[in-house]
Amino acid sequence: MNIIKRELESDFKSIIIWSISMILLIIAVMTEFDAFRDSPAINDVLDSFPDAMLSALGFLDADMTTLTGFISLISLYIYLPLSIHASLLGSSIISKEERDKTAEFLFTLPISRKKVILNKIIAATLELISLNVVTVLTIIIISMRYNPSNEYYKFLSLLFIGIFISQLIFLSIGMSIASVIKRYKKSGNISLTILLVTYIISVLIGLTDKLNFLKYITPFEYFKASYIAGNLNLKLEYIVISLIIIAIGIISTFLFYPKRDLHL
Template identity: 40%
Template sequence: MNIFLRELKANRKALIIWSVCMFLLVASGMGKYTVYSSSGQNNELFNNLPYSLKALLGFGSFDVTTMSGYFAVLFLYIELVAAIHAVLLGSNIIAKEERDKTTEFLITKPVSRTTIITSKFLAALVNIFILNIVSLLSSIVMVDAYNNGKDISGEIFMFILSMFIVQLIFLSIGMLLAAFIRKSKVSGSISVSVLLISFIISKITDLTDRLNVLNILSPFKYFSYKDLVAGKGLNFGVFLLSIVLIGIFSFSTYFFYRKRDLNV
C-alpha cells in the first residue's frame, strides 16, 4: 500500500475523534456566550476580577459581551487543542514504526527515507487541514447561531488561518523530536512538554509586558488576538518567521531521520 494512503488510514479514527471533540468544544463554548452577553450582574462580577486572573483564563482585555471578543477568548482553547493534536501527530507518525515494530514494512519497500518522511508529512498535513476545516465550519456555524451583531466570519477565518500556521509549527517540532530521539515514549513526552512550556510562557507574558521578549519562544503569541479582532489580519513579519521555523524544523527532520539507525 502507498505510504501516504497507509498513514491516512492509520490516523482516520483518531482524526474523527479529534474532529468530534473540536466540534463539541466550539459548541459548548458558544453555548456559554449568552451568559456573558445578557446578564448584567455576571458582567459586573467579571469586570471586577483581578486582571491577572482574567489574563490567565484568556479573557485579558477583551469585551466578552461582544461576539468578536468572546470568540477571541474561546479561540485560545480551540488553538490549544489543535496544537496538541498537531504535536502528537507529528511525533507519533514518525515514531510509531519502531514502537509498533513495523519498521521492516518500510525498509523492505523500494523507497528512500526521504520519500517516507515526505509521505508521512503530507498525510499529517491532510489530517491537520481537515481538523482545521472542521474548526472553521464549526466556529462559523455556531457563532452565526448566537450572533445578533455584525458578521465576524472574516475574523474567524483569520483566526483559523493563524491556527493553521501554529499547527504546522508544532507538527514540525513533533516530527523533528521523533526523528532525533530514538525512543518513541521519550520523544512524545518531550514534544508535549515543549508545547506546554510554550503555552505557559504565553500565559506569563500575558501577566506583564516586561517579559514580552519571551513571546518569540511561544508560537501561541506569534499572532495577536487583538489585531485579529480588530480586523488587521496577520503580521507579515511573524508570518515569514513562522515559515522559516517550519522550514528549519522540517529540513532537520529529514536530516536526522536519514542518519538514524532504525530498529527492526
C-alpha cells in the same frame, strides 16, 4: 500516494475521535454565549479584575457580549487541543513504524526514507487541515443563528489561519524531535513538554511586561485572538518567524531521520 493513503487510513480512527471531541467542545463552550450576550454587566465584572490577570487569561479588551469577543475569549480552548494534536501527530507519524513494528517492511520497499518522510508530511498536513476545517465549520454553523457580520467571518478566517500555522509549528517540532531521539517512546513526551513550556511562558508574559522579550519563542504569542479581533490582520514578523521554525523542523527531519538507527 500509497503511503499517504496508508497514513490517512491508519489515523482515520484518531481523526474521527479528535473531530468529535472538538465538535463537542465547541458546542459546550458556545452554549455559554447566550448567557453572556444577554448580560452586558459581565464586562463590568471583568473590568474589576487586574489587567495583568485578564491579559494572562486572554480576556483583556474582550467584549464578551459579541461573537468576536466571545470567540476571542474561548480561543484557548481551540489553540491548545489543536496544538497538542499536531505535536503528538508530528512525533507519532515519524516513530509509528518502530512502535508498530512495521519499519522493517516499509523500508525494504524500493523507496527512499526521504520520500517516505515527504509523504508522511503531506498526510499529516491533510490531517491538520481536516481537523481545522471541522472545528471552524462547527463554530460557523453555531454562529449563524446570531446573524454575524462580515467582520466576524474575516476575524474567524484570520484566526484559523493563525491556528493552522501554529499547528504546523508544533507538527514540525514533533517530527524533528522524533527524527533525532533514538528512543521513539520519549519523542511524544518531549514534544508535549515543549508545548506546555511555551504555553506557560505565554501566560507569564501576560502577567508582566518584563518578560515581553520572550514573546518570540512561544507560538502562543504569535497569533493571539485578541490582537486579530482588534486589528483584523496577522503580524508579518510572526508569520516569518513561524515559517522559519517550520522550515527548520522539516529540514532537520529530512537530515536526521535517514541517518537514525531504527528499533525494529
